[in-house]
Amino acid sequence: MKNIVVATDLSGRSAHALSRAFQLAAQSGASVTVVKVADEDLPATMSAKIQIDAQEMLEALCRAEAAKHPAPFSIEVLTGDPAQCIRACARDYDSDLIVLGAHRRRGFLDGMRETTLEHLVRIVRRPVLLASLPADAPYTKVLVPMDFSPASTAAAKAALKVAPAAEIAAFHAVHVPYQGMARGGPEKGMEDVFLNEAHEERDRWQAQSGLPESFPLPDISEGSAQQLLDAKLALFGPDLIAIGAHSRATAARWIVGSFAAGLVRNPPCDVLVTRPA
Numbered sequence: 001m002k003n004i005v006v007a008t009d010l011s012g013r014s015a016h017a018l019s020r021a022f023q024l025a026a027q028s029g030a031s032v033t034v035v036k037v038a039d040e041d042l043p044a045t046m047s048a049k050i051q052i053d054a055q056e057m058l059e060a061l062c063r064a065e066a067a068k069h070p071a072p073f074s075i076e077v078l079t080g081d082p083a084q085c086i087r088a089c090a091r092d093y094d095s096d097l098i099v100l101g102a103h104r105r106r107g108f109l110d111g112m113r114e115t116t117l118e119h120l121v122r123i124v125r126r127p128v129l130l131a132s133l134p135a136d137a138p139y140t141k142v143l144v145p146m147d148f149s150p151a152s153t154a155a156a157k158a159a160l161k162v163a164p165a166a167e168i169a170a171f172h173a174v175h176v177p178y179q180g181m182a183r184g185g186p187e188k189g190m191e192d193v194f195l196n197e198a199h200e201e202r203d204r205w206q207a208q209s210g211l212p213e214s215f216p217l218p219d220i221s222e223g224s225a226q227q228l229l230d231a232k233l234a235l236f237g238p239d240l241i242a243i244g245a246h247s248r249a250t251a252a253r254w255i256v257g258s259f260a261a262g263l264v265r266n267p268p269c270d271v272l273v274t275r276p277a
Contacts, residue, residue, distance in 0.1 A: 020135035025071035139163035150276035151244025159242035170218035
């Protein structure tokens with residue numbers, strides 16, 4: 001990676017994002033661009049004071065992070081819409097990754113509005129990392145839910161860049177409809193048909209994915225994606241989940257995908273969301 005953009009609102013939630021950005025930059029030899037976006041509706045004099053104070057605070061924070069994880073950095077204090085400003089910085093610096101802090105829960109409004117991360121995933125084609133855990137060390141375990149789509153392939157490739165030395169576990173969930181009606185009969189169980197089809201799809205995907213041979217063969221299991229995710233979280237204990245975002249509909253929640261949106265809004269660990277190139 002050459003450049004990482006990290007957005008901060010100077011809150012405690014953003015502290016993990018800033019630390020992770022510097023850790024990843026030191027690991028990969030990248031530079032860090034730190035973005036703070038001020039409210040564009042504030043009076044001009046108040047906005048100017050906030051921007052000056054933010055610049056000073058960020059310089060001190062960045063120097064402290066660079067002392068732990070040496071990396072060159074620059075600071076952009078802007079005024080406007082947060083997602084659009086972050087997008088512009090990512091474009092101008094040709095960033096390989098955008099890092100954000102955890103979403104601030106807004107109760108009822110969470111069901112009505114998209115998060116900044118969901119908005120960014122919708123308007124950019126760059127991987128977006130939601131950093132919710134302390135970032136003192138590189139990632140050690142990465143979990144990759146797969147559906148063998150271009151989106152999940154892109155997520156796997158992004159995970160290898162972000163966590164090149166981590167242990168990776170990948171899985172594919174197979175939903176078998178009406179499986180209770182199929183069991184116990186003389187015919188081959190419906191679950192076997194669906195599982196066999198999934199194995200064939202995995203073999204085709206593996207041959208065409210372009211991933212290195214070291215990438216593990218995704219485990220195929222019967223169940224819902226959420227059920228298998230919960231089981232993998234308990235058994236594998238990842239510090240990063242890498243997931244693909246789909247773009248086959250216009251509503252923001254469906255652009256990210258309902259499964260990915262759930263992870264973004266209630267992350268059990270850091271979450272890397274990637275759309276296909």
